[in-house]
Amino acid sequence: MTASPKIPLLEARDLVVNFYTRGGVVQASRGVSFQVDYGQTLGIVGESGSGKSVAVQAVMGLIFTPGHIEGGDILFKGRSLLDPAGRKFVRQVRGKEIAMIFQDPMTSLNPVFTIGTQITEVLRHHMGMTKDQARHRAMGLLDMVDINAPEKRLKQYPHEMSGGMRQRVMIAMALACEPRLIIADEPTTALDVTIQAQILELLADLQQRLNVSVILITHDLGVVAQLCHRVAVMYAGRIVEVGDADQVFAAPVHPYTQGLIRATPRLDVVTERMVSIDGVPPDLISPPKGCAFFPRCDQAKKACSRMQALVELGDDRHVSCWCAAKENVR
Amino acid sequence: MTGQAHNRPGDSPLVAVKDLSVLFDAGRAGFWGGKRLIVHAVEKVSFDIHPGETLGLVGESGSGKSTTGRAILGRVPVSEGQIFFQGKEITHAGKNQVRELSRDMQLVFQDPYASLNPRMKIIDIVAEPLLVHGVVKNIREAAKEVARLLELVGLPPDAGARYPHAFSGGQRQRVGIARALALKPRFIVADEPVSALDVSIRAQVVNLMQDLQSQFGLSYLFIAHDLAVVRHISHRIAIMYAGNIVELADRDLIYDAPVHPYTRALLSAVPVPDPPVQRARQRITCPGEPPNPLNPPSGCRFQSRCPYVTQTCRDAAPVLTQRRSGQRAACWNC
Numbered sequence: 001m002t003a004s005p006k007i008p009l010l011e012a013r014d015l016v017v018n019f020y021t022r023g024g025v026v027q028a029s030r031g032v033s034f035q036v037d038y039g040q041t042l043g044i045v046g047e048s049g050s051g052k053s054v055a056v057q058a059v060m061g062l063i064f065t066p067g068h069i070e071g072g073d074i075l076f077k078g079r080s081l082l083d084p085a086g087r088k089f090v091r092q093v094r095g096k097e098i099a100m101i102f103q104d105p106m107t108s109l110n111p112v113f114t115i116g117t118q119i120t121e122v123l124r125h126h127m128g129m130t131k132d133q134a135r136h137r138a139m140g141l142l143d144m145v146d147i148n149a150p151e152k153r154l155k156q157y158p159h160e161m162s163g164g165m166r167q168r169v170m171i172a173m174a175l176a177c178e179p180r181l182i183i184a185d186e187p188t189t190a191l192d193v194t195i196q197a198q199i200l201e202l203l204a205d206l207q208q209r210l211n212v213s214v215i216l217i218t219h220d221l222g223v224v225a226q227l228c229h230r231v232a233v234m235y236a237g238r239i240v241e242v243g244d245a246d247q248v249f250a251a252p253v254h255p256y257t258q259g260l261i262r263a264t265p266r267l268d269v270v271t272e273r274m275v276s277i278d279g280v281p282p283d284l285i286s287p288p289k290g291c292a293f294f295p296r297c298d299q300a301k302k303a304c305s306r307m308q309a310l311v312e313l314g315d316d317r318h319v320s321c322w323c324a325a326k327e328n329v330r
Numbered sequence: 331m332t333g334q335a336h337n338r339p340g341d342s343p344l345v346a347v348k349d350l351s352v353l354f355d356a357g358r359a360g361f362w363g364g365k366r367l368i369v370h371a372v373e374k375v376s377f378d379i380h381p382g383e384t385l386g387l388v389g390e391s392g393s394g395k396s397t398t399g400r401a402i403l404g405r406v407p408v409s410e411g412q413i414f415f416q417g418k419e420i421t422h423a424g425k426n427q428v429r430e431l432s433r434d435m436q437l438v439f440q441d442p443y444a445s446l447n448p449r450m451k452i453i454d455i456v457a458e459p460l461l462v463h464g465v466v467k468n469i470r471e472a473a474k475e476v477a478r479l480l481e482l483v484g485l486p487p488d489a490g491a492r493y494p495h496a497f498s499g500g501q502r503q504r505v506g507i508a509r510a511l512a513l514k515p516r517f518i519v520a521d522e523p524v525s526a527l528d529v530s531i532r533a534q535v536v537n538l539m540q541d542l543q544s545q546f547g548l549s550y551l552f553i554a555h556d557l558a559v560v561r562h563i564s565h566r567i568a569i570m571y572a573g574n575i576v577e578l579a580d581r582d583l584i585y586d587a588p589v590h591p592y593t594r595a596l597l598s599a600v601p602v603p604d605p606p607v608q609r610a611r612q613r614i615t616c617p618g619e620p621p622n623p624l625n626p627p628s629g630c631r632f633q634s635r636c637p638y639v640t641q642t643c644r645d646a647a648p649v650l651t652q653r654r655s656g657q658r659a660a661c662w663n664c
Contacts, residue, residue, distance in 0.1 A: 047528035162619050192390035193556045197599035197615050219528065222601030225608040246605045263529045264603045265558040267585060273540070274562045276533030280498045 007078040008035040009213050010059065010098075010181055016071030017054050017063055024285035028054040030237035031072065033310070036181065041207055041214040043228030043245065045221060045260075049281060051237040052217050056183045059215075060100050061090070076181075096126045099174035103186040105166035109158040115142075115169050116154030122176045141172040145202060164195035171202065175210070182207075185217045200226055221264045225249060233257045236282050236292035239310065243317035253313065253324040256293045291321065299323050342417060343378035344517055344549050345402060345435075350375045350411035352397050356624060369623045371397045373573045374411070376650070379517070384543065384550040386564030386581070388557055388596070392620060393570040395553045399519040402551065403435055404428035415517070433463060436510035440522040442502035446494040452505055453490035456480065459512045479508040483538060500531035507538065511546075519551045524559060536563055558600050561585060566656075569593050572620050572631035578650060579657035589659040592616070592632050630662070638663045 017029035028051045036042045046052040058069050059081065074081045076098065081090050102108040110118060119141060120134035129137065135154070142150035145168040158166055167187060174182050184203065188196035204227055207214050216227055224231050224245060231249075232242040233256065241254040252258045259277040279296040282288055288295060290305040297304065303322040310318040351374055356367040372394040379385045389395040400406045402413055404423045413421045420431060439445035446455055456479055457472035459465075466472040473490070480489050483504040494502055503523060510518055520539065524532040540563055542548060554560045560567055561581065568578040569592065577590040588594045595616040602608045616635040621627055627634065630643040642662045650658040 047530060164619060193599040194390065194595055194616055195619065197595075197601075197613070198617070200601070201613075201615060220601070221529075221603035222608070225603050225605045226601040249603065249605050260529060261603060263533050265533075265562060266602055266604070267558055267561065267597060267600050268602055268607065270582075270585075271562065274533035274536050274559075276537060277530035278534075280500065280531070281528075 006037075007075075008037050009040075009077060010215075011035040011075045012055065012059065012072065013075070014072035015055060015058055015069070015074065017051075017058055017067060017069050020066040020068070021285075026284050027237055027287060028067070028284060029058065030284075030287065032234070032237070032239055033072075034232050034239060034242060036213050036215055038180075039211045039213060040230060041216060041228045043216045043218060043224035043231040044234060045218055045224050045231060046234030047219055047281060049236075049284065050234040051284075052234045053185055054237075055234075056100075056185060056215055056217055060098065060183065061094055095122070096177040097179050098181045098183065099177065099179040101167075101170050101174050101182060101184040101187045104190050105163060105170045106158065106190075108170060109166060111158055114155055114157055115161075119154070119169070119173050119176060122173055126177045137176070138172075141175055142169070144175065144206070145169075145172045147172070162195075163191055164198060167191065167195075167199055168202070171199075171206070175206065178210075179212060181213045181215065183215045183217070186219070187216070188223065189219070196223075203227060221249075221261060233260065236287055237284055238292065238320065239318075240293065240321065241317075241319045242310070243313075243319075244315065247315065247317060253317075253319045254293075254321045255297045255299050255323070259296075341380045343414075344381045344383075344416060345379040345551075346412075346414040347378070347398070347402065348376050348412045348414075350398065350401060350413065351409045352394070352401050352406055353409040367624055370573050370626050371623060372401065374649075375570075375573075375575050376411075377568055377575065377578060379549050379551060381516070381549055382543065382547045383566070384552050384564045386560035386567040387551055387553045387570060388555070388560055388567060389570030390555055390620065392572070392623060394573040395555075395570050396521050398570070399437070399521055399551055399553055403437055403519055404431065405437075429463075432459075432515075433513045434515050435517040435519070436513065436515040438503075438506050438510050438518060438520040438523045441526050442499050442506055443494075443526075445506055446502055448494055451491060451493055452480070452485075452497075455494070455505060456490070456508045456512055459509060463513060465513070475512070476508075479511055482511065482542070483508045484534075498531070499527050500534055503527060503535050504538065507535075507542070511542065514546070515548070517549045517551075519553070521553045522555065523552075525555065532559065539563060556600050557584070557597055569596065572626060573623065574631055574647075574660065575650060576632065576661070577657075577659040579654075579659075583654060583657045587654065587657070589653050589657065589664050590632075590661050591636050591638055591664060593659075595635075630660075 013033050015029050015032040019026040019028055032055045044052045057063050059074055063069055076093055119138040123129045123134040123137055139150040142153055147153055147168050188199050228245045231245045232239045235256050241257045252261055262275040263277055277296055282292050290307050294300050294304040308320050308322050310320045312318050352372040354369040354371055356369050359365045359367050375398055387395045401408050408421050412419055453476050456476045457469055460472050476490055477487055485504050524535050552563055564581050566580055567584045568575050571592050577593045595614045598614040618635045629645055629647055633639045633643045648660040648662050650660045653659050
């Protein structure tokens with residue numbers, strides 16, 4: 001890695017996260033690697049239980065007992081976030097240089113404090129602002145996320161706002177410390193479609209204007225198509241395909257990616273019957289030995305019972321599949 | 331799927347809803363409780379559903395789509411208007427009549443986790459309607475019928491002996507469908523049956539519902555919150571906004587030639603999973619949020635967000651009027 005001239009903003013290497021539950025050890029993240037460059041939006045897409053949230057929770061230090069990070073590393077600007085020697089660095093980075101937007105703005109805002117208190121708290125803690133400075137900046141932030149009458153809004157409690165408005169407040173809080181990286185974990189899943197459209201436009205606009213990097217966790221390929229430069233597809237705790245979003249959508253290589261794209265209903269295409277992927281995702285307490293998608297795959301062959309690592313296909317495109325690797329290896 | 335075959339004008343509708351309004355009492359406001367709060371959940375909604383037809387009912391949260399479905403099934407009291415089933419009025423059906431009607435009309439719920447009792451075995455869940463309606467005398471008699479139903483919905487024969495926790499979301503939804511089918515109904519209200527499911531599983535359930543429809547000639551009221559899934563299953567689609575139907579049309583007209591500005595905004599809001607296409611799409615965002623149902627605006631409900639709003643829209647509420655053949659919309663300016 002030292003030979004590489006360019007250090008990505010954030011890099012996860014072979015991240016392993018296990019949860020020790022009564023039912024057994026849930027292998028939520030089984031060697032996940034990804035990187036985000038400056039000013040880039042990476043979409044991590046996968047279905048429930050694919051481990052997409054766990055991967056970014058590890059970045060934010062939000063893995064709590066019974067979960068443990070048991071392997072791999074996370075580097076921010078080339079420095080480890082998991083190294084116990086770098087505690088101080090980690091505290092400076094998380095919440096300041098890396099900010100997070102959660103799925104449900106009702107539960108992630110504190111119901112007993114006003115919006116103003118919650119935003120200014122961040123500013124005073126991380127940026128060392130005075131009360132007045134912080135209030136002024138908070139108004140600017142609300143304005144930035146298109147909330148009108150910011151002065152009035154600062155005095156309101158979360159319950160006085162609609163879901164869309166609360167998500168705007170969450171975005172304002174995430175932007176408070178001028179982060180380099182924003183992690184958005186299903187930011188629009190709890191919202192109605194027309195409100196989702198508003199929030200997606202806002203995120204895209206802010207990303208461009210502030211040139212911030214974004215990791216967007218979602219289960220919706222449409223959201224990825226609208227916002228992301230790169231996309232990583234997760235299945236059963238592993239990334240099965242990652243690459244430039246346009247390329248992955250235009251020519252998916254992994255059979256799971258292909259299936260997912262086919263199964264996503266499209267407004268602009270008429271089909272008489274929806275395409276499904278037969279079967280169900282595997283249990284992560286005892287995942288299959290080789291490729292986790294093997295039991296549901298229509299292109300499965302013998303080699304699939306052995307694990308295949310991510311193989312580079314060129315153009316910074318990586319796929320973890322025996323069929324694909326054979327066809328494309330040069 | 332040739333939906334048009336199902337709604338020939340000569341066919342008498344299976345379900346007919348005429349000017350249905352549902353108001354909920356939300357208590358009183360003010361220091362002395364002098365002001366009554368009334369939620370206008372559904373107002374003056376009319377539509378027909380023909381035998382073998384699927385009507386997609388699409389709207390965002392709070393638009394009244396679920397309330398409409400439940401009102402038809404007699405689960406919520408109707409404030410105004412009439413509901414007919416097979417030509418018979420069932421608007422204010424009593425407890426006994428609702429029970430009798432539930433042989434013919436059933437509900438499939440959204441959340442396959444909350445809608446199955448975790449302490450009941452699958453066989454007991456599916457057999458319950460049979461026992462309640464006296465179709466079978468005891469669970470042993472029901473076993474054969476339950477096995478048939480489970481096979482019908484694509485579950486393994488040994489599923490009956492297990493509890494809901496042993497099944498995934500998609501499989502649980504199949505159990506919910508088997509339970510709804512137990513009494514051989516003619517009409518099913520499916521309240522967002524696939525919203526809680528993952529994409530790869532969603533299609534399995536939608537396809538199953540389509541197969542069951544063609545096999546038994548079922549009619550569906552298929553409730554959904556966006557326009558992506560309903561395209562595949564619906565013959566006609568009704569769009570609801572803040573308690574009103576704003577557009578009701580044959581499926582393809584909704585997608586190819588939408589009339590109402592809200593329908594267009596709703597279509598534009600669903601991102602297409604294809605980056606170049608999505609980037610090139612013309613986007614109509616409607617600013618703001620739906621009105622407060624406690625205090626809806628006079629005139630058109632969509633006026634506060636509509637780009638084409640005029641004085642007429644503020645003065646009077648538009649009603650559904652004929653546009654193209656098979657398409658009606660409620661708008662003054664389009």
